């Protein structure tokens with residue numbers, strides 16, 4: 001099992017952070033005191049989701065507006081900035097992998 005441990009203070013409320021686990025980018029987010037971790041590489045064309053905007057538990061990719069729920073990695077909107085492109089590429093639609101986020105005291109461990 002690959003993992004990384006961080007201090008919970010490194011993940012401020014509502015401000016996602018990118019970490020790497022064995023070369024794979026992982027987005028870690030804190031919402032209402034809970035921690036979530038999903039793949040950071042957008043399943044559309046690979047942009048970094050941690051550079052996107054987190055609203056509630058939904059992160060929006062900065063490139064073409066695909067939205068993912070950080071609690072379960074599911075796509076909620078595919079290519080939202082370009083609806084026509086979104087429809088044409090809907091066959092590519094793929095959810096993000098979900099990682100385990102375990103908190104113990106001040107430490108959070110992210111594992112696959």
Ligand code: FES
Pocket residue numbers: 042043044045046047061062063064065066079
């Ligand atoms: S790369 Fe993320 S929406 Fe296109």
